[in-house]
Amino acid sequence: MSTSERFDCHYCKDSLLGKKYIMKEDTQYCTKCYENLFANCCEGCSSPINCNSKDLSYKDRHWHEQCFQCAKCSRSLVDKAFAAKDDLLLCTECYAHDYSSKCSTCKKTIMPGSRKMEYKGNSWHETCFLCHRCQQPIGTKSFIPKDSGYFCVACFEKQFAYQCCACKKVGTSLCDFLYTLTYQDKPWHRECFVCIGCRKQLSGQRFTTRENYPYCLECFSNLYAKKCVGCTKPITSESRIVLMFSFTLTPLIQFSCLYLHVFKYCQKNLVTISH
Ligand SMILES: [Zn+2]
Ligand SMILES: [Zn+2]
Numbered sequence: 001m002s003t004s005e006r007f008d009c010h011y012c013k014d015s016l017l018g019k020k021y022i023m024k025e026d027t028q029y030c031t032k033c034y035e036n037l038f039a040n041c042c043e044g045c046s047s048p049i050n051c052n053s054k055d056l057s058y059k060d061r062h063w064h065e066q067c068f069q070c071a072k073c074s075r076s077l078v079d080k081a082f083a084a085k086d087d088l089l090l091c092t093e094c095y096a097h098d099y100s101s102k103c104s105t106c107k108k109t110i111m112p113g114s115r116k117m118e119y120k121g122n123s124w125h126e127t128c129f130l131c132h133r134c135q136q137p138i139g140t141k142s143f144i145p146k147d148s149g150y151f152c153v154a155c156f157e158k159q160f161a162y163q164c165c166a167c168k169k170v171g172t173s174l175c176d177f178l179y180t181l182t183y184q185d186k187p188w189h190r191e192c193f194v195c196i197g198c199r200k201q202l203s204g205q206r207f208t209t210r211e212n213y214p215y216c217l218e219c220f221s222n223l224y225a226k227k228c229v230g231c232t233k234p235i236t237s238e239s240r241i242v243l244m245f246s247f248t249l250t251p252l253i254q255f256s257c258l259y260l261h262v263f264k265y266c267q268k269n270l271v272t273i274s275h
């Protein structure tokens, strides 16, 4: 037999004529050599996957067809959907049972691979995560949580639109909304919540009210507090407290003091009156 007619295993050089052989990269091998050299080891039973069985692979891992099964219930995963958890392959039922979250709305399991929404530790089927107002799925759109519900932006604006108590403009955008404050349960723009007297912004300031109008403390005492006849400054509630402690004076002096400023600062006037 001439060299050109020889057909040998590339590795052991045994003749392959009339025998089963396997080609790999244009080179022929006898089945035994091929298995020793190239066969993958099965993840399930740890033996090589020979040429008589199908080699099933997933992410560089290999199984015999009969070894490719759910790690939990041992049902075959061939031609089925499955899920990988750590190193385990699980049928979708076992995976869902052990690892899937339940939908906060319909309470059913969210099957692996199905689209879901997650927010603050809760999960929903995509079709179950609805806007509280329009009842449409929010999907990938932005949403705003409010009380225990979720709103799509359009509905949030409609539901919580406000009218500024002062300028009567209606707020429509979320951005506007953040720049308002609430006083007596009514919304105001920050820049619209001002002292009735001097128009100074009162947001973040101490203020007082009379007949439901807001005043800065200065305007209020200028307009409404009793004035000291001694120094003409307004008598605030703090100055009256000081007068309460001046009972050692004669009744006449006490009476005069009611319209005088803080006792110790107006000593000069008190002395004059008592004479
Ligand atoms: Zn060989
Ligand atoms: Zn196996």
Ligand SMILES: [Zn+2]
Pocket: 070, 071, 072, 073, 074, 075, 090, 091, 092, 093, 094, 095
């Ligand atoms: Zn299973």
Ligand SMILES: [Zn+2]
Pocket: 103, 104, 105, 106, 107, 108, 124, 125, 127, 128
């Ligand atoms: Zn659901």
Ligand SMILES: [Zn+2]
Pocket: 131, 132, 133, 134, 135, 136, 151, 152, 153, 154, 155, 156
């Ligand atoms: Zn909506």
Ligand SMILES: [Zn+2]
Pocket: 164, 165, 166, 167, 168, 169, 188, 189, 192
């Ligand atoms: Zn306003």
Ligand SMILES: [Zn+2]
Pocket: 195, 196, 197, 198, 199, 200, 215, 216, 217, 218, 219, 220
């Ligand atoms: Zn003022």
Ligand SMILES: [Zn+2]
Pocket: 228, 229, 230, 231, 232, 233, 260, 261, 262, 265, 266
């Ligand atoms: Zn005074």
